[in-house]
Amino acid sequence: MAALSLQTEGLTKNFGKFTALRNVNLEVKEGEVFGYIGPNGAGKTTTIRILLGILQATEGAVKVFGKDAWKDAVEIHKRIAYVPGDVNLWPNLTGGEVIDLFVNLRGKHDKARRRKLLDMFELDPTKKCRTYSKGNRQKVALVAAFTSDADLFILDEPTSGLDPLMEQVFQDCILEQKNMGKGVFLSSHILSEVERLCDRVGIIAEGQIVEIGTLSELRHLTRITMNIETLKPLEGLEDLHGVHDIRLRQGGVSFQVDSDEVGSIVSHIAKYDVVKIESIPPTLEELFMRHYRKREEV
Numbered sequence: 001m002a003a004l005s006l007q008t009e010g011l012t013k014n015f016g017k018f019t020a021l022r023n024v025n026l027e028v029k030e031g032e033v034f035g036y037i038g039p040n041g042a043g044k045t046t047t048i049r050i051l052l053g054i055l056q057a058t059e060g061a062v063k064v065f066g067k068d069a070w071k072d073a074v075e076i077h078k079r080i081a082y083v084p085g086d087v088n089l090w091p092n093l094t095g096g097e098v099i100d101l102f103v104n105l106r107g108k109h110d111k112a113r114r115r116k117l118l119d120m121f122e123l124d125p126t127k128k129c130r131t132y133s134k135g136n137r138q139k140v141a142l143v144a145a146f147t148s149d150a151d152l153f154i155l156d157e158p159t160s161g162l163d164p165l166m167e168q169v170f171q172d173c174i175l176e177q178k179n180m181g182k183g184v185f186l187s188s189h190i191l192s193e194v195e196r197l198c199d200r201v202g203i204i205a206e207g208q209i210v211e212i213g214t215l216s217e218l219r220h221l222t223r224i225t226m227n228i229e230t231l232k233p234l235e236g237l238e239d240l241h242g243v244h245d246i247r248l249r250q251g252g253v254s255f256q257v258d259s260d261e262v263g264s265i266v267s268h269i270a271k272y273d274v275v276k277i278e279s280i281p282p283t284l285e286e287l288f289m290r291h292y293r294k295r296e297e298v
Helices: 044-051 073-077 095-104 110-119 133-145 164-179 192-195 216-218 259-270 284-297
Strands: 004-015 018-029 031-038 059-064 082-083 152-156 184-188 201-203 206-215 224-230 241-250 252-258 274-280
Touching: 004 044, 004 184, 004 224, 018 031, 018 184, 018 206, 031 044, 031 192, 044 059, 044 184, 082 133, 095 110, 095 133, 110 133, 110 164, 110 224, 133 164, 152 252, 164 184, 164 192, 184 192, 192 284, 201 284, 206 216, 216 284, 224 259, 252 259, 259 274
Parallel strands: 031 184, 031 201, 082 152, 152 184
Antiparallel strands: 004 018, 004 059, 201 206, 224 252, 224 274, 241 252
16 A cells, blocks of 8 residues: 555644634545645645645644654655746746756756756746746746656646646656656646546535545546437436436437436437437536535535
């Protein structure tokens, strides 16, 4: 069983009378990419600041590599790489100088890997940081992170400002680190990115974890879209348990079905001489929005 890169138990953070986080329980194993998603103000960045030892938890235990995230922050930072969503750099230094500064703090400098990453991210390291666009500032932080020999990557909207090609490069780098047994804690609003990279996902809303699990486990709680074409007119769908949002479409019908009712639905439609049946699992965005709507309705 893989060791834990980080773990929180009962993590609670109060700012005066306002509770930003309430009883948050998370864990990230070595070799695992954990996605952390939720609306703005849900508590994602507060969680990350506590993991980094910038904020102290009001209650609960926060461990990184088995050490206390607040008391042992200096030791922990020797083994982690952090990339925020809005990178601020020293304006009079070049991108290459900033990368070297961060990497040299760890005492190891793989120059070949640095060159490879600069090529992959198409970053000119000779330019002053004040001339960089937002996307290029992100590239500086990402090259520095992936050049370092970190054991855990804590990433808070790391691809903000990157074009789709560079997002693909980022994803390749994350999968490489995962295959090397490194842990990754990824907060992202790009849900396709989370779908591709993450082994497990935690959904946070209003400071509380509302769901956590693998994508397949979370999709089990949501509805599947089915597109059906039959030779005979399809009847009786509206009377079946678990069927929602029935819509006529050219040549057939589409509807949503609770995942645990798929078998009975397929048995029903088989009587009508099926020409085509298409089953589409929900995207992570649909999953997230459904959970959030549920909370608003309560």
